[in-house]
């Protein structure tokens with residue numbers, strides 16, 4: 001089974017507008033919302049691909065209840081830890097005219113020490129039934145920057161393959177615990193290497209260093225440019241297909257879902273890499289966040305080539 005953990009779960013709220021102008025009154029044309037946050041989105045896509053998945057994380061307050069209800073409605077299995085604080089709202093505003101998306105992400109609740117202890121015990125129990133575990137998203141307040149590193153250390157001892165998708169210090173410290181896979185986007189890669197990514201060679205150098213630490217799948221997601229993957233056999237590039245972009249929010253989560261779903265099915269690395277890009281790109285062409293159809297992914301896959309840029 002694949003378990004996903006969202007320490008900072010959210011209601012993902014989308015507002016669609018004819019135009020969005022800062023400092024003015026803006027009218028919302030359409031809105032929709034659902035339970036989200038990165039790990040929950042990953043799980044939603046894994047389920048859509050027919051994978052066996054369990055959603056874990058912290059939820060609290062009325063927003064927490066709404067998240068739970070939305071996931072129940074979508075028939076997604078959950079096992080949350082209830083907290084004293086209130087889960088957050090993450091708002092995406094899409095502008096029909098400019099086609100731009102603006103994200104407003106609340107910081108989220110503060111986790112109490114006893115709630116964190118409960119989470120660590122929960123994670124240990126899940127290790128018994130989870131072959132893969134995905135840790136995704138920002139750390140809520142109250143948790144130390146080595147929170148993900150702590151979980152990775154715990155789970156690795158038990159043979160669980162842990163994937164990490166986060167940013168900043170939590171990512172840096174998580175990497176020191178050597179997860180099974182990571183998926184930084186361009187911003188996160190820049191944070192890691194301490195300078196903007198200017199050329200493919202920057203990515204290759206950074207990727208090889210990370211791979212040499214022992215991370216099995218270093219996956220650099222590059223938006224409309226697709227992705228670069230570094231593993232023990234080489235460096236692989238998958239270009240993203242040209243699509244009519246509607247809403248890219250959740251594309252990174254869909255990417256990760258495609259990758260872990262295929263690896264868990266015993267697919268080759270190259271096949272899993274193509275699925276990752278296909279899932280990310282299908283999501284970018286949809287209005288809703290992390291709601292991809294397996295048929296759309298299979299049809300897009302026909303357009304995706306994988307190139308072995310370098311043999312290692």
Ligand SMILES: Nc1ncnc2c1ncn2[C@@H]1O[C@H](COP(=O)(O)OP(=O)(O)O)[C@@H](O)[C@H]1O
Nearest residue numbers: 185221222223224226240251252277280281284
């Ligand atoms: N404009 C786009 N056109 C086609 N595919 C896209 C586009 N933006 C994102 N994707 C797909 O989604 C994947 C993840 O997107 P990316 O922006 O790198 O991640 P994140 O959402 O984490 O920032 C990409 O590798 C690609 O497959």
Ligand SMILES: O=P(O)(O)OC[C@H]1O[C@](O)(COP(=O)(O)O)[C@@H](O)[C@@H]1O
Nearest residue numbers: 037038090137138249250251252253
């Ligand atoms: O946990 P974070 O980093 O604050 O991000 C939360 C947001 O990330 C998302 O999961 C989207 O992430 P991606 O676009 O990177 O896939 C939103 O749905 C969510 O609201």
